[in-house]
Amino acid sequence: xxxxxxxxxxxxxxxxxxxxxxxxxxxxxxxxxxxxxxxxxxxxxxxxxxxxxxxxxxxxxxxxxxxxxxxxxxxxxxxxxxxxxxxxxxxxxxxxxxxxxxxxxxxxxxxxxxxxxxxxxxxxxxxxxxxxxxxxxxxxxxxxxxxxxxxxxxxxxxxxxxxxxxxxxxxxxxxxxxxxxxxxxxxxxxxxxxxxxxxxxxxxxxxxxxxxxxxxxxxxxxxxxxxxxxxxxxxxxxxxxxxxxxxxxxxxxxxx
Amino acid sequence: xxxxxxxxxxxxxxxxxxxxxxxxxxxxxxxxxxxxxxxxxxxxxxxxxxxxxxxxxxxxxxxxxxxxxxxxxxxxxxxx
Numbered sequence: 001x002x003x004x005x006x007x008x009x010x011x012x013x014x015x016x017x018x019x020x021x022x023x024x025x026x027x028x029x030x031x032x033x034x035x036x037x038x039x040x041x042x043x044x045x046x047x048x049x050x051x052x053x054x055x056x057x058x059x060x061x062x063x064x065x066x067x068x069x070x071x072x073x074x075x076x077x078x079x080x081x082x083x084x085x086x087x088x089x090x091x092x093x094x095x096x097x098x099x100x101x102x103x104x105x106x107x108x109x110x111x112x113x114x115x116x117x118x119x120x121x122x123x124x125x126x127x128x129x130x131x132x133x134x135x136x137x138x139x140x141x142x143x144x145x146x147x148x149x150x151x152x153x154x155x156x157x158x159x160x161x162x163x164x165x166x167x168x169x170x171x172x173x174x175x176x177x178x179x180x181x182x183x184x185x186x187x188x189x190x191x192x193x194x195x196x197x198x199x200x201x202x203x204x205x206x207x208x209x210x211x212x213x214x215x216x217x218x219x220x221x222x223x224x225x226x227x228x229x230x231x232x233x234x235x236x237x238x239x240x241x242x243x244x245x246x247x248x249x250x251x252x253x254x255x256x
Numbered sequence: 257x258x259x260x261x262x263x264x265x266x267x268x269x270x271x272x273x274x275x276x277x278x279x280x281x282x283x284x285x286x287x288x289x290x291x292x293x294x295x296x297x298x299x300x301x302x303x304x305x306x307x308x309x310x311x312x313x314x315x316x317x318x319x320x321x322x323x324x325x326x327x328x329x330x331x332x333x334x335x336x
Contacts, residue, residue: 083285087278114312117287232277 024065024072025184028098030125031109032118033080036137038062039167040109041077044177068177071185076103082117084124085233092235098128099220100243104184105131107176112142112149112164122158126192127224132160133179139164139172160190194223204230219244257329259308260322264296268327275324283325287311293330 031037042048045064062077078097079090098106108125110118115136126132136149155162161179165172182188196202205226212229213222220240228236262268270292273280287310288294295309305316 083281085281085285087282087285111312117311117313120285120287231281 024074025105026074026076026101026103027180027184028076028078028101028103028106029109030078030094030098030106030121031080031135032082032111032121035080035109035111035118036167037080037109038077040107040135040137040165040173040176041075043167043170043173045075066177068181071181073180073184082121084121084128085228085231092239095128096239096243098125099224100239102129103131105133105180107133107135107180109135109137112136112139113145113147115142115147115149123195126158126160127195127227128221130160130190130192131183132190132192133176133183134158134160134162135172135176136162136164137167140166140169157193159193161188197227201227201230216240216244257327258323259294259317259325259327260306260319262294262296262327264299267293267295267330269293269330271326271328273325275321279321279324283321286315287313288325294327 029037029041041062041064045066047064064075064077066073066075076097078094081088081091081094083091084095084098085091097103106125106129108118108122110122122132122134134154136151136154139149142149149164151162151164161183163172163176163179165176167173179188183190197205205223208229209222209226212225216222216225225236225240257268259268259270270288270290272290273283273288275283292311296306297309297314298307300306304319306319306322307314307316308322309315
């Protein structure tokens with residue numbers, strides 16, 4: 001009675017993203033546009049993927065493999081986004097992959113020269129999953145600009161592994177592989193820091209979260225879905241129907 | 257004062273966003289949150305769109321977007 005793709009929840013990967021779920025560890029690579037995501041991707045996989053824009057749903061094609069400690073890793077280069085809150089097709093692809101594909105780890109590449117604006121996405125990814133590794137890239141450029149980042153402190157603030165890299169020169173990538181390995185295999189279970197919202201929002205979450213949890217049976221993070229519903233994000237309902245129940249979207253009550 | 261009224265080289269900070277829903281979310285994702293400092297980097301010939309420097313990145317906004325953002329002048333005391 002082996003685990004099938006369906007039973008481990010990664011059936012979605014195969015169905016929607018045309019990925020096999022075998023002995024490989026699936027790693028998603030997310031990040032803002034222009035932070036060197038594809039450079040990290042190319043350096044890790046040894047490929048030379050030139051990524052242009054991502055049109056629509058056939059996008060999830062930039063993938064590659066690498067081995068580390070005799071384990072196989074499948075790296076998925078996601079479209080660059082500022083957010084996961086599904087304003088555009090790119091964001092929806094990235095969100096659906098992390099959310100429903102349940103990769104073993106998600107690497108968020110951030111730009112060291114403007115860390116603050118990049119942390120928005122990090123926090124959003126951390127709301128979706130605990131298995132996050134943050135890769136602070138372009139650290140050489142930041143230092144040239146007089147920006148020095150306390151990686152240790154950032155790590156303890158976020159509660160997830162943080163690695164400094166200069167992907168262009170291959171610096172820090174061994175460490176990145178090691179941390180990805182630790183998280184994907186389960187040697188290290190990050191306890192990512194969850195955002196606390198205002199009391200009004202938290203109260204609303206408390207009210208609907210148990211109901212959502214009952215409906216989703218642990219397939220998705222109920223708190224996160226609750227937040228999206230409070231946001232008034234209707235795309236999440238469609239996405240749940242599509243990816244969790246494998247049905248076309250149903251009509252939902254338009255009441256807010 | 258609205259962001260669309262700001263001249264080149266001026267520094268302002270965000271007071272509030274008038275837009276709602278997705279476009280509000282979008283602006284916030286781009287770094288336009290209260291107290292975020294903005295600088296006008298370049299205006300296109302007709303002034304639309306305009307390139308703004310926001311939290312270390314250049315973001316171009318159209319007048320209809322910039323006019324939804326209320327800003328105030330930054331008093332420069334602490335820095336410089």
